Amino acid sequence: MTKEPFISKEALEVITAAFPTPFHLYDEKGIREKARALYQAFSWNKGFKEYFAVKATPTPAILKILQEEGCGVDCATDVEVMMSEKLGFKDIMFTSNDTQGSEFVYAREVGAIINLDAYEHIAFLKEVAGIPEAVCLRYNPGGVFSLGTDIMDHPEESKFGMTKEQLLQGYRELKELGVKEFGLHAFLASNTVTNDYYPTLARQLFELALEIREQTGVTLDFINLSGGIGVNYRPEQEANDIAVIGEGVRKAYEEVLTPAGMGEVKIYTELGRFMLAPHGHLVTKVLHRKETYRTYIGVDASAANLMRPAFYGAYHHITNISRPDAPLEVVDVVGSLCENNDKFAVQRDLPQAEVGDTLVIHDAGAHGFSMGYNYNGRLRSAEILLQEDGSARMIRRAEKPEDYFATLYGFDFEK
Numbered sequence: 001m002t003k004e005p006f007i008s009k010e011a012l013e014v015i016t017a018a019f020p021t022p023f024h025l026y027d028e029k030g031i032r033e034k035a036r037a038l039y040q041a042f043s044w045n046k047g048f049k050e051y052f053a054v055k056a057t058p059t060p061a062i063l064k065i066l067q068e069e070g071c072g073v074d075c076a077t078d079v080e081v082m083m084s085e086k087l088g089f090k091d092i093m094f095t096s097n098d099t100q101g102s103e104f105v106y107a108r109e110v111g112a113i114i115n116l117d118a119y120e121h122i123a124f125l126k127e128v129a130g131i132p133e134a135v136c137l138r139y140n141p142g143g144v145f146s147l148g149t150d151i152m153d154h155p156e157e158s159k160f161g162m163t164k165e166q167l168l169q170g171y172r173e174l175k176e177l178g179v180k181e182f183g184l185h186a187f188l189a190s191n192t193v194t195n196d197y198y199p200t201l202a203r204q205l206f207e208l209a210l211e212i213r214e215q216t217g218v219t220l221d222f223i224n225l226s227g228g229i230g231v232n233y234r235p236e237q238e239a240n241d242i243a244v245i246g247e248g249v250r251k252a253y254e255e256v257l258t259p260a261g262m263g264e265v266k267i268y269t270e271l272g273r274f275m276l277a278p279h280g281h282l283v284t285k286v287l288h289r290k291e292t293y294r295t296y297i298g299v300d301a302s303a304a305n306l307m308r309p310a311f312y313g314a315y316h317h318i319t320n321i322s323r324p325d326a327p328l329e330v331v332d333v334v335g336s337l338c339e340n341n342d343k344f345a346v347q348r349d350l351p352q353a354e355v356g357d358t359l360v361i362h363d364a365g366a367h368g369f370s371m372g373y374n375y376n377g378r379l380r381s382a383e384i385l386l387q388e389d390g391s392a393r394m395i396r397r398a399e400k401p402e403d404y405f406a407t408l409y410g411f412d413f414e415k
Contacts, residue, residue, distance in 0.1 A: 001235040003317045005281060005360045006030055007386060012283065012321060015384060015392045016358060022284040022301035023382040023398070024369045026057075028065060030279035032388070035069035038271065041246025045253070047266025051093040053227055054080040056272025056366035057280070059383055061395035063087055066275070074270040075112070078103040085110045093224070093270065095138070095185065097160060101128035108132055115185050115224070119166035122173055136183030136224060137170050138162065139208070145188040147196050153189035160187065164208075171216040183222045183268075184209060191230030191273060193237050198225055199248030202267075206256035209265065222266040225249070229274040233315050233363050240274065273366040280365020282306050282316075286357045295331045297353050302335025303342045304378040306364050307371040310341040317362040318345055326351035333359070337376050369396075374404060 005012070006027045015025070035050070042048040051074040052066050058080060063073065064087060072091025073084045081103075084092050092112035096103060099121065107114055108129045115136040116122060125131060140161025145153050155161070162170065171182060188201055202225060209220045232239045249267065257265055284301035303310035318333060320326065329352050333345040344361055353359065372380045379399035384392050409415055 003235045003319065003362050005319055005321060005362070006279065007281070007360075009321050011386075011390065012358060012360070015386075016283065016285070018392070019382060019384055019394065020398075021358070021381075022282060022299075022305050023384050024305070024364060025281045025283050025384045025386055025392075026059075026062060026276075026365055026395075027279040027386050029386075029388045031062070031065055031276065032069055034275055034279065035066060035071060037242050038246075038269070038275070039070060041242045042249070042267060042269070044246070044250045045267045047222065047264075049091060049266065049268050050275070051091065051224070051268055051270045052275055053270050053272030054084060055370060057276045057368075058083060058370050059396055060087055061383075061385055062276070063089075074272075078106045081107060081110060081112060093136070093268070095226075095270070104129040113183065115183070116170070117160055117162070119162045119170050122170055122177075126177065131174065131177045131179060133179060134181035134183070134221075135174050135179050136185050136222075137167055137174075139164070139167050139184060139186040139205075141186070141188070141204070147194060147200060155188050168212065168215050171212055171218040175216065175218055181221045182218050183224055184212070184220050185224040185226055187226035187228055189228050192228055193230050193232055193240060195241055195244045195248065197228055198245045199252050201225060201228070202249045203252040203256060206252055209257065209262065210260055213260075213262075219262065220265055222268050224268040224270065226270045227272055227274070229271055231273055231277045231363055233277075233317065235317055239278075242274075275366070277363045277366040277368075280363070280368055282361040282364040282368060284359050284361065286353050286355050286359065289353070289355065294347070295329060297331045297333045297350070297359075299333060299335060299344070299359060301344070301361070301381070302337045302378055303339065304335070304337065304372055304375060305381050306344070306361060306368050307373070308367060309344050310339065311371070316344060316364065318348070318350060319360040319362065320351040320353050320357055321360050322357035323351055323354070326353075328352070337378065339375075374399075377401075377404060379404060 051072040053074045074093040075081045094107040094112040095115040097117040138161040142156040284299040288298035290296040308314040328349045335342040382398040383396040385395045
């Protein structure tokens, strides 16, 4: 099975002639269509809002597209908040953990909704920044999260969120401290490729919302389902259907919340991977072929451009767009870092690649560029936007050696 790039061979040849590889390429049309499909799927909830997870793709041109499509942003650090505020976002969720006091102060200054990761942070927030009128609490149910017989993840091993007892006590204290708007947030599994995850999570949180009201007198204003809707990195996987997912959440909402008089609760999401991953390619060219105990295809990209395969052993589909119909061979596709895990593919059947061929690494639009790093002095590559009219423009230039050296000048290193 295979995946088709969102760009033709001929169109990509024009772009690679203008911009040297490697680079990340994003599909504006696909991004806009995904955002519209999400909002359509949750149109039954009049307060629905997508808070795009900035950590997935912290690129201003991409964030502006999502802003135009009605999205807010979810930020994990003060620098992400700074970028969002500079871009004019008004709807900012600050979902941090192990947070510095200065970050809470800044989040309050810009009017972000603070989503507290720990019960202990209520007292800390009060001390360093004061308690705002709107606060969200992050829940971790512990144990194992499963759908049927499939174990999806192990919340009890996660550093995020608080226990139910801490959650309930937190709402009681926040109510006494004058909070007027309350939210609930939970993230129980990452990159799920099933239409059942969100509806199952939502039902649990909706039932918990009733318990919170009964135990504390607090009626939630919003429930944030967070991220967790994944993408089909492997071609044999069936992509999630956001319309089916939205309908599943609506069914749980109308069965649990509406009869209990809580039909005004707003639903929020924080979908970084789902919104962007399929709409980004890492484009790279073949530099070398090497034959030893295996056949190695050496490319001009490395784990510095896309860390997920090296870091997680993650699968990313690869298309040889130059010669897709060449005979198959078993190869490792590797970068130039002095690390043996710098591999985009291990013992994979791929069309025979020659020096100069262009390879497209799929589903790199989220947690791709953003996880880049400078090991070996490798520099981060450019980002290019394939615009709706078919033209391409650079939306982030490639780093230069001067960028790498900028923090060293004056410290035993001179210009």
